[in-house]
Amino acid sequence: MEGLYGNYSEPPEFRADPFQTYVQDGQVIAGFIAVVAPARGKRPRELYPSRKKPIDKKNEKNLLVDIATGKETGIVVATDKGFFQDPFENNIKARYNTIEAGAITILNKFPLFSKDKQHIPNGIMLVTFPTIPIHFPKENHEAVSSLLMSVKNALKNLRDLHGSSYQIINFFNIGSNSGASLKQLHSQSYFWKHELPIQGKDQIPFYKTYEQRGCLACKLASKREIEDVFGSTIEIKERIIYENPDVIVFFAYSPIRMLQVRVMPKRHVANLLDLSREEISSLAIGISVADNAIFQVSSALNFQIEDRSVAFRERYDGDFHMLVDILPAWPLAGAELVTSMTFASRSPEQAAILFNEINGEKTLLEQ
Numbered sequence: 146m147e148g149l150y151g152n153y154s155e156p157p158e159f160r161a162d163p164f165q166t167y168v169q170d171g172q173v174i175a176g177f178i179a180v181v182a183p184a185r186g187k188r189p190r191e192l193y194p195s196r197k198k199p200i201d202k203k204n205e206k207n208l209l210v211d212i213a214t215g216k217e218t219g220i221v222v223a224t225d226k227g228f229f230q231d232p233f234e235n236n237i238k239a240r241y242n243t244i245e246a247g248a249i250t251i252l253n254k255f256p257l258f259s260k261d262k263q264h265i266p267n268g269i270m271l272v273t274f275p276t277i278p279i280h281f282p283k284e285n286h287e288a289v290s291s292l293l294m295s296v297k298n299a300l301k302n303l304r305d306l307h308g309s310s311y312q313i314i315n316f317f318n319i320g321s322n323s324g325a326s327l328k329q330l331h332s333q334s335y336f337w338k339h340e341l342p343i344q345g346k347d348q349i350p351f352y353k354t355y356e357q358r359g360c361l362a363c364k365l366a367s368k369r370e371i372e373d374v375f376g377s378t379i380e381i382k383e384r385i386i387y388e389n390p391d392v393i394v395f396f397a398y399s400p401i402r403m404l405q406v407r408v409m410p411k412r413h414v415a416n417l418l419d420l421s422r423e424e425i426s427s428l429a430i431g432i433s434v435a436d437n438a439i440f441q442v443s444s445a446l447n448f449q450i451e452d453r454s455v456a457f458r459e460r461y462d463g464d465f466h467m468l469v470d471i472l473p474a475w476p477l478a479g480a481e482l483v484t485s486m487t488f489a490s491r492s493p494e495q496a497a498i499l500f501n502e503i504n505g506e507k508t509l510l511e512q
């Protein structure tokens with residue numbers, strides 16, 4: 146039926162992300178808005194589906210895995226089994242030994258950062274990777290679990306050694322379009338000291354919303370619905386793609402990038418260090434399911450997206466409920482650059498329907 150919106154029956158819809166949209170000074174809605182607009186123009190990668198060849202893993206040099214087998218040297222900070230050494234010490238050792246572990250945390254190539262050239266370095270960057278060769282979380286959730294345990298071991302011990310005034314940021318970049326320089330799956334962690342907490346532009350809306358509106362994540366986990374900043378009821382039911390006793394995985398209501406999947410721990414925890422080993426294992430399954438869902442749904446829509454970022458929404462200096470966002474690497478343009486708004490041509494509900502059609506309702510909760 147041809148109507149006002151051409152072949153599309155639905156008009157573009159403004160959607161506020163319930164977790165990062167709030168009222169500022171009683172005057173304006175601030176934070177993050179997405180526009181779900183089925184009639185919007187296609188982007189280059191929707192018009193020209195990926196022509197990438199399947200990745201051949203067998204003959205590829207894998208620098209990070211070579212560190213695990215002792216072929217390359219690395220400054221090891223921790224593994225999934227425990228803490229190795231404090232990289233702030235003067236006598237840190239690079240090693241050429243085989244390391245028996247599921248994942249390893251090392252100092253990054255650019256290991257230290259500071260406020261200026263003269264200043265004594267006040268922070269480090271860490272890289273964590275599974276010791277088996279994988280490129281994507283969907284390939285092996287146990288490897289992702291080991292990776293997260295190694296990150297926890299590194300950061301927990303560094304905080305114990307250096308105090309809670311250190312700031313922490315955790316994320317993964319996957320694929321060259323999201324800035325990853327190595328194909329081996331790896332996460333990054335920044336750990337640095339500053340007198341005042343540093344909050345980036347993307348953290349503030351999450352924290353403001355949490356302070357103003359209370360813990361919507363706990364409410365969503367128990368009641369299965371919440372209100373957004375406009376007072377609209379948002380149900381999670383039709384967007385869920387996986388659930389276990391510890392986490393819920395769903396297509397985000399107001400996607401920051403089209404096909405964004407959000408992994409939410411059910412328990413009220415501010416950051417990765419507060420998760421138990423079992424919860425980390427569940428979170429890893431959730432991240433793997435989310436990664437796989439983006440592959441499957443984007444492939445079904447004929448523009449397979451391999452590149453993505455995994456963003457940890459955490460807080461290390463106050464109360465919060467952590468979330469993990471798996472964000473496909475879509476280029477931003479136009480209106481997205483002049484406001485904190487993105488455009489999505491497929492709704493999260495449609496994405497979930499497609500995922501459920503591909504996988505069948507039954508398999509969803511069994512994994």
Ligand SMILES: [Zn+2]
Pocket residue numbers: 360361362363364412413414465466
């Ligand atoms: Zn909570």
